Amino acid sequence: MYTPGSTAGLPLSVLSSFSAPPPELLDDSEALRDRIQAAVSGLLALLGIDADPLRSREHILLANILHRAWSDEQDLDLGGLIRAIQEPGFDRVGVMDMESFFPSKARFELAMTLNNLLASPGFAAWMEGEPLDIANLLHTPTGKPRIAILSIAHLSDAERMFFVTLFLNEVVAWMRSQSGTTSLRALLYMDEVFGYLPPTANPPSKRPMLTLLKQARAFGVGVVLATQNPVDLDYKALSNAGTWFLGRLQTERDKGGPLTRRQIRTLTKERKAAAPATSRPVARATTKTAPGGTRPVVPPQVPEVFVRANGGGRLVYRPALLGTARMQFARARPPVDCFEDTTVLSPLSDDSAIAPWDAAESHPGIELANEPEEGATFGELPGGAAQAKSYPKWERALKTHLYQNRTVSVRVCKKPKLSGKAGESERDFTARLRQSARELRELEEELEQLEEEFSEAADALKDSFDLDLLDVESVEIRPKKTGITVGRVALAWTPWRVADDGTAEPAFG
Numbered sequence: 001m002y003t004p005g006s007t008a009g010l011p012l013s014v015l016s017s018f019s020a021p022p023p024e025l026l027d028d029s030e031a032l033r034d035r036i037q038a039a040v041s042g043l044l045a046l047l048g049i050d051a052d053p054l055r056s057r058e059h060i061l062l063a064n065i066l067h068r069a070w071s072d073e074q075d076l077d078l079g080g081l082i083r084a085i086q087e088p089g090f091d092r093v094g095v096m097d098m099e100s101f102f103p104s105k106a107r108f109e110l111a112m113t114l115n116n117l118l119a120s121p122g123f124a125a126w127m128e129g130e131p132l133d134i135a136n137l138l139h140t141p142t143g144k145p146r147i148a149i150l151s152i153a154h155l156s157d158a159e160r161m162f163f164v165t166l167f168l169n170e171v172v173a174w175m176r177s178q179s180g181t182t183s184l185r186a187l188l189y190m191d192e193v194f195g196y197l198p199p200t201a202n203p204p205s206k207r208p209m210l211t212l213l214k215q216a217r218a219f220g221v222g223v224v225l226a227t228q229n230p231v232d233l234d235y236k237a238l239s240n241a242g243t244w245f246l247g248r249l250q251t252e253r254d255k256g257g258p259l260t261r262r263q264i265r266t267l268t269k270e271r272k273a274a275a276p277a278t279s280r281p282v283a284r285a286t287t288k289t290a291p292g293g294t295r296p297v298v299p300p301q302v303p304e305v306f307v308r309a310n311g312g313g314r315l316v317y318r319p320a321l322l323g324t325a326r327m328q329f330a331r332a333r334p335p336v337d338c339f340e341d342t343t344v345l346s347p348l349s350d351d352s353a354i355a356p357w358d359a360a361e362s363h364p365g366i367e368l369a370n371e372p373e374e375g376a377t378f379g380e381l382p383g384g385a386a387q388a389k390s391y392p393k394w395e396r397a398l399k400t401h402l403y404q405n406r407t408v409s410v411r412v413c414k415k416p417k418l419s420g421k422a423g424e425s426e427r428d429f430t431a432r433l434r435q436s437a438r439e440l441r442e443l444e445e446e447l448e449q450l451e452e453e454f455s456e457a458a459d460a461l462k463d464s465f466d467l468d469l470l471d472v473e474s475v476e477i478r479p480k481k482t483g484i485t486v487g488r489v490a491l492a493w494t495p496w497r498v499a500d501d502g503t504a505e506p507a508f509g
Contacts, residue, residue, distance in 0.1 A: 001149040001268050002137075004126065004163050008261035009151060009268045011129030014166055018066070019075040022177045026070065031176060034207050035169050036066045041204030042165030046158050047113055057102045058110055061085065064093060078118050079294055085111040086300065104300035115297055132167065134174035138186050153258040157195075161205060164196055168208035175212070175219045185220030188212065193225045199234045206234065213240040295372065296381040301388035303490035307345075308367040309507040313497040315376040316504065319348040319385055321356055322368075322492035323398045328483025329408045334419035336410055336477055342402070345492060353384045356394045357401040363509050372493060385491055395489045402484055407476040414471045416440060422477075433472075 003009035018039065025031050037053050040062040044051040051059035065084045069076050076084065085107050093101045117123055130136065137148035150167065152160050171188060178185065190196075196205040212223050213236075225241070227233060238244075259267070295317075298304055305322060309315055323344045330337045346352075346360035372378075384390045411420035411429045416436050420429040496504040 001151060001264055001271075002129075003151050003154065003261075003264060004132075005152075005159055006125055006154050006261070007128065008154065009264045010271060011125055012150075013129050013131050014126050014163065018077060018081060020070045020073045021173045024176045025173050026073070028176070031172070031211075032067070032070065034211060035173065036063050036070070038165050038169050038204050038208050039066065042162045042169075043114075045165070045204055046162035047117060048158060060093060061088065061102055061107070061110075064088065064090065078114065082111045082115050082118070082297055083295065085114070086297065108299050111297060132170055134170050151259065151264060154261060161196075161203060165204040165208065168205060168212065171221075172208050172211050175216060175221050178219045178221075180218050181220040183220055184222055187222045187224065188216075189224040189226075191226045193227050194229070194232045197225070197233050197237050199232070210234070210236060210240075213237050217242075293378055293380075295378050296386065298381070298386050298491065299388050302386065302391065303488060304493075305490050306369045306372050306493045307495060307508045308369050309373055309495035309497070310509075311497070311507065313507070315373055315495045315507060316379060316498055317372060317376055317493035317495055318379040319381050320492045320494045321346045321348055321352070321360075321385075321394060322488075322490045323357070323360070323395075324487035325398060325402060326485045326487065327402060327406060327479035329422055329477050329479050330483065331477050334410050334412050334475060336408070336422050338408070338422040339483075340406075340408065340422075340479075342406070344398075345494065347494075348382050348385050348491075350382045350384075352382060353390065356397055360401065366508055368492075373495065376495065378493070391489050395486050398486055398489055399481070399484050403479060403481045407478055410475050410477060412473055412475050414473075 001009045002012050004012040004014065020026070021032065021035060025035065037059075040059050041051060041053065043062065044056070044058055049056070049058055053059050053063070062081070062085070065081065065088055066076065068089060069080075069084070086104070088098065091098050138145065140146055152163055155163065193209075196203060197209050198206070212221070216223050225233075225237075230238065230244070230246075306317065307320075307322075323342075323346070325342055327340050327342065328338070329340065343363055343366065344357070344360040345363050345366070346357050348356075408422045410422055411424070411426070412418075413433055416433075418433055418436050420432075495507040497507040498504050
């Protein structure tokens with residue numbers, strides 16, 4: 001007895017429900033369209049979004065994402081779906097560009113709604129237990145047929161619709177992978193089908209249910225449905241039912257009733273003890289991830305870049321702040337007026353909001369990319385870095401940091417009076433100083449022609465031109481605060497190469 005969304009019985013993991021369907025279904029365009037439509041409708045119903053497949057931009061976007069991934073035979077879990085909502089991988093929907101059809105800000109809100117569902121403690125049970133595999137439900141590992149009971153009485157209406165839709169899609173996909181037969185291969189029984197196959201409305205469960213009623217017998221699959229009132233069923237479903245049984249339950253024993261969770265725990269106690277541990281930890285697409293986790297979800301308003309790694313190896317990206325700026329240094333004496341461009345990186349931590357640039361280091365030669373290296377994992381992202389409002393504050397803080405910590409050094413010689421240039425090397429300044437001294441020594445010939453009373457003064461002047469005796473000092477000049485122009489401040493993921501022993505070293509710079 002299985003209890004999806006609960007550990008009262010045997011739990012079922014539904015994350016595989018967004019894996020690429022088998023080739024038999026991929027080759028059938030109509031069947032693939034039906035599966036995509038039902039899967040998307042079920043998911044949106046769980047999110048509380050009443051989505052029309054032809055009018056809802058949420059439904060159309062998710063359907064295109066699934067169609068693109070499944071057509072390429074790529075699997076999607078919910079975390080991957082969240083990332084694809086932000087970065088679909090295509091720029092147009094129909095004839096409209098993506099931003100006009102579904103702006104990035106609105107897509108982020110949809111991604112966060114799905115992320116909040118995935119991150120909620122109550123949803124954890126949906127990711128535990130055996131995978132939702134129809135062949136495994138029908139037969140034991142040794143091939144013996146068995147009865148699998150799926151109890152959903154404990155779920156909310158939205159959760160029931162979500163699971164029933166996914167389950168019926170899995171049944172249809174499994175059915176299409178079987179060969180045709182005239183003998184009974186499997187039997188699907190659903191008690192109280194009211195609401196899942198209505199005569200007028202089109203809930204996401206209706207399409208796969210009608211598909212089973214129309215086609216299942218050709219694959220040896222029988223369908224038995226029970227309801228208290230046949231008029232609650234779609235007429236197309238009734239017309240495809242080969243046999244009707246009409247009757248009335250008289251006694252309490254006839255009526256039975258759903259089992260309580262305590263009763264389910266009692267019934268499945270031995271089965272749980274004997275079952276192997278099949279559940280696996282699943283990466284959660286939350287704002288914060290453990291080291292070595294998946295790429296965190298950040299709002300589209302947050303500028304995000306990736307530092308290009310040097311060489312290969314196993315990489316993990318750690319968050320940092322990237323800052324670029326142009327600084328003007330100006331001073332009357334010594335005369336300085338120059339500009340300097342800078343690129344700095346500062347590691348991000350939970351304390352970064354207080355002093356984000358304290359650990360900043362210059363990295364003038366780094367290369368940036370818009371996407372991470374394939375197969376890389378990600379470190380934990382502090383909460384402040386996932387908020388767009390943090391970056392204007394950090395931009396102002398970068399200006400203050402550069403004003404207080406950046407200087408240019410200029411050499412000054414008092415006698416003879418000569419000033420260096422910003423960025424001028426000691427070699428070039430010394431050469432200019434020597435040239436200036438040489439030009440002054442040429443005046444010695446004129447001084448020798450002067451009266452003897454000036455000879456002592458001339459000797460003193462000659463000594464003052466000896467380079468070893470020149471008084472040279474270095475003057476530090478801060479940039480003009482009004483002359484600092486910040487180019488951008490962005491979240492930068494820095495690659496670190498991870499060795500076999502778990503140690504990491506920078507893979508950039």
